Amino acid sequence: MKPGPEYYSTQRWRIIRSLVIKRDNHKCQQCNADEIHALLHVHHFSYENVGTSREKDDCTTLCQKCHDKLHEEYNQRIGKLSDEETNKRIDLAYKYLLSPEFLAFNGKRNIAEFM
Ligand SMILES: [Zn+2]
Numbered sequence: 001m002k003p004g005p006e007y008y009s010t011q012r013w014r015i016i017r018s019l020v021i022k023r024d025n026h027k028c029q030q031c032n033a034d035e036i037h038a039l040l041h042v043h044h045f046s047y048e049n050v051g052t053s054r055e056k057d058d059c060t061t062l063c064q065k066c067h068d069k070l071h072e073e074y075n076q077r078i079g080k081l082s083d084e085e086t087n088k089r090i091d092l093a094y095k096y097l098l099s100p101e102f103l104a105f106n107g108k109r110n111i112a113e114f115m
């Protein structure tokens with residue numbers, strides 16, 4: 001379940017966030033930018049495990065630029081779909097975007113290929 005905005009100011013999220021960034025060696029998992037050169041965000045590629053001990057497995061570290069880009073591409077693709085269809089595709093697309101296969105292409109493949 002997607003958490004509301006208030007979730008991101010809880011102690012729980014602060015802890016998960018710092019664990020994810022530490023696990024990802026303080027680098028954007030898309031372009032490798034580090035904390036010195038970029039503002040790091042933690043992105044949920046699935047909301048399935050929010051509130052459970054597995055939540056951080058569904059999170060990844062992205063710089064602000066890569067994170068914004070991902071959400072933008074997403075909104076463009078899914079803007080015209082029903083909520084139910086959108087949720088299905090969000091899950092699939094986020095999983096795909098963060099898969100080693102996709103990352104190996106260094107973000108050059110278009111999200112349209114699999115939607
Ligand atoms: Zn990045």
Ligand SMILES: [Zn+2]
Pocket residue numbers: 042043044067071
């Ligand atoms: Zn995100």
